[in-house]
Amino acid sequence: MSTGQVATTTLWRPTGPAELELVRELGWRAWPPRLPQQPIFYPVLNEDYAVRIARDWNVKHDGAGYVTRFEVDTEFLARYPVQQAGGETILELWVPAEELAEFNAHIVGTIEVVHEFR
Structure with a gap:
């Protein structure tokens, strides 16, 4: 029996201040x-990996880094096959830029900031 609810997957995205303002x-x-x-949009599959990118890369390059969480x-x-971009927990999805509007249409709820680094 269907409850009408869509099954979702939690994704994270490390981002800098400019992209966050656009969101x-x-x-x-x-x-x-x-x-x-930027031919690919790459959300990541675990929070720890997103934290490392936001803290270690975005802060150095943009002065601030944020970790966002959202459901798709x-x-x-x-x-989108899971891509292992390094170690066992370095997992991403690679969404071609031309498919981003369709990807966005499948976000359930809102994108939220869960960590901020400066």
């Missing part, structure tokens, strides 16, 4: 289009 402008419901030098329709995510 805010989009009502915390979507990620902004990629820049020409699990069935939709099945089209």
Whole structure:
């Protein structure tokens, strides 16, 4: 029996202040289009990995780093194989830039900031 609820997967995204401001402008419901030098949008599958990127990379390059958390329709995510970008816990999804609008349409709820580093 269906309850009408969509099964979701929790994803995290380390981000800098400029991208976070664009997310805010989009009502915390979507990620902004990629820049020409950003062919892939890559959310990550665990919070610890997102924290490391936000703290160790975004702070150094942008002066601040944030970790966001959001839910995406699990069935939709099945089209993106998990990519291991390093060690066992360095797991990402690689969403081609041209598919980001469709990806955004499958976000359930809002994008929330769960950590901030300066």
